[in-house]
Amino acid sequence: MKHARLIMNPVSGTDEPNPLKLPDMLAALEAEGIRADLAFTKPDESPAVIAQRVVEEGYYDMVIVGGGDGTVSEVAKGLLHAPIPLGILPIGTYNNIARTLNLPMDFLQACQVLGRGQIKSIDVGQANDEHFFLEAAGVGLDATLFPIGEEIKGGRWGRMLQAFRLAMGYQPQAMNIELDRPIGQARTHPAPTPRFLRRKIASRNEFQIKALLVVIANTPYYGAAFMVAPNAIVDDGLLTVTIYRQFSKWELVRHFWSISRGQYHYNPKIETYQVASVRVSSNSKLPVHLDGHQIGEVPVRLKVLKQALKVFLPDDDTPTYQSEDDANPPVALPVESQKQVDE
Numbered sequence: 001m002k003h004a005r006l007i008m009n010p011v012s013g014t015d016e017p018n019p020l021k022l023p024d025m026l027a028a029l030e031a032e033g034i035r036a037d038l039a040f041t042k043p044d045e046s047p048a049v050i051a052q053r054v055v056e057e058g059y060y061d062m063v064i065v066g067g068g069d070g071t072v073s074e075v076a077k078g079l080l081h082a083p084i085p086l087g088i089l090p091i092g093t094y095n096n097i098a099r100t101l102n103l104p105m106d107f108l109q110a111c112q113v114l115g116r117g118q119i120k121s122i123d124v125g126q127a128n129d130e131h132f133f134l135e136a137a138g139v140g141l142d143a144t145l146f147p148i149g150e151e152i153k154g155g156r157w158g159r160m161l162q163a164f165r166l167a168m169g170y171q172p173q174a175m176n177i178e179l180d181r182p183i184g185q186a187r188t189h190p191a192p193t194p195r196f197l198r199r200k201i202a203s204r205n206e207f208q209i210k211a212l213l214v215v216i217a218n219t220p221y222y223g224a225a226f227m228v229a230p231n232a233i234v235d236d237g238l239l240t241v242t243i244y245r246q247f248s249k250w251e252l253v254r255h256f257w258s259i260s261r262g263q264y265h266y267n268p269k270i271e272t273y274q275v276a277s278v279r280v281s282s283n284s285k286l287p288v289h290l291d292g293h294q295i296g297e298v299p300v301r302l303k304v305l306k307q308a309l310k311v312f313l314p315d316d317d318t319p320t321y322q323s324e325d326d327a328n329p330p331v332a333l334p335v336e337s338q339k340q341v342d343e
């Protein structure tokens with residue numbers, strides 16, 4: 001029998017209250033040979049603390065998190081470079097991380113992955129050598145909108161008008177992007193930048209552009225299941241920098257609408273680079289978010305911690321994500337053919 005600390009968010013997701021799922025969940029884990037001790041998250045305390053305590057005690061074989069992306073990333077922070085793996089039971093709203101890892105969305109099937117799946121290490125992002133992110137960081141319009149988006153998700157629908165106004169009034173901002181390698185090597189599209197998207201080259205690694213937003217992704221998805229970086233592979237030691245330039249607002253809305261439905265159309269106004277670290281700065285006070293939480297303003301240095309987190313993943317004998325009924329099925333990890341997606 002294996003022992004697990006199960007950290008559950010009682011309020012994540014939109015269906016029945018999560019505590020009602022517990023009897024079935026514990027029985028399904030038991031059937032996989034896992035005995036789980038439960039701890040509920042609290043609204044005002046990061047569950048990273050619980051995960052850290054588990055690592056220090058050295059008693060449990062794994063940590064299992066039942067929740068959405070917010071809870072998963074907090075718990076993950078307590079397990080970085082730890083010897084024990086993280087199992088994910090996706091009972092949140094969007095479950096981007098579970099989607100990235102190809103996990104079944106049915107939490108009972110996800111229990112089977114914890115009993116019989118494989119353990120692999122995935123990358124984690126870090127900002128300013130301090131804060132961590134699993135999905136993506138962003139500078140510009142998305143960082144401006146995320147806090148309001150969270151309020152809307154929490155039921156404050158009246159905020160939609162404010163979000164709309166903010167988005168429509170937002171202007172492209174001048175930013176300085178410094179990559180950890182020459183621009184030509186980092187660029188993922190070999191085609192030269194169209195002339196209308198001229199950028200000012202400061203050095204072989206550094207350039208200045210005006211953009212509505214820059215997303216630095218560790219995984220393909222962020223936010224409301226936006227497939228923002230279909231090429232992002234979660235264990236390759238690289239972040240995908242996506243720069244949205246000279247988009248009209250409506251173009252951007254259209255683009256985000258289609259990537260929320262898994263349809264990624266290549267657009268020459270999107271530039272992508274793959275790097276292990278990048279620094280974004282600006283003369284303006286542009287906000288920065290990590291996984292949807294604002295952490296301050298630029299300048300920010302973002303880097304990848306290669307394979308810093310052990311996680312359970314499906315293998316050939318366990319259920320995986322079922323793509324029926326979903327217009328936005330996951331792009332699996334780590335599949336080399338993925339590299340073709342937006343080229």
Ligand SMILES: Nc1ncnc2c1ncn2[C@@H]1O[C@H](COP(=O)(O)OP(=O)(O)OP(=O)(O)O)[C@@H](O)[C@H]1O
Pocket residue numbers: 009010011012013014040041042043044067068069070071072091092093094095096
């Ligand atoms: N016991 C609790 N009571 C109320 N709120 C809680 C409690 N524990 C955690 N929270 C809040 O839950 C939020 C995180 O929810 P989480 O991200 O897991 O679910 P979600 O938003 O439904 O899913 P997703 O992020 O996948 O869309 C945090 O804002 C956190 O403060």
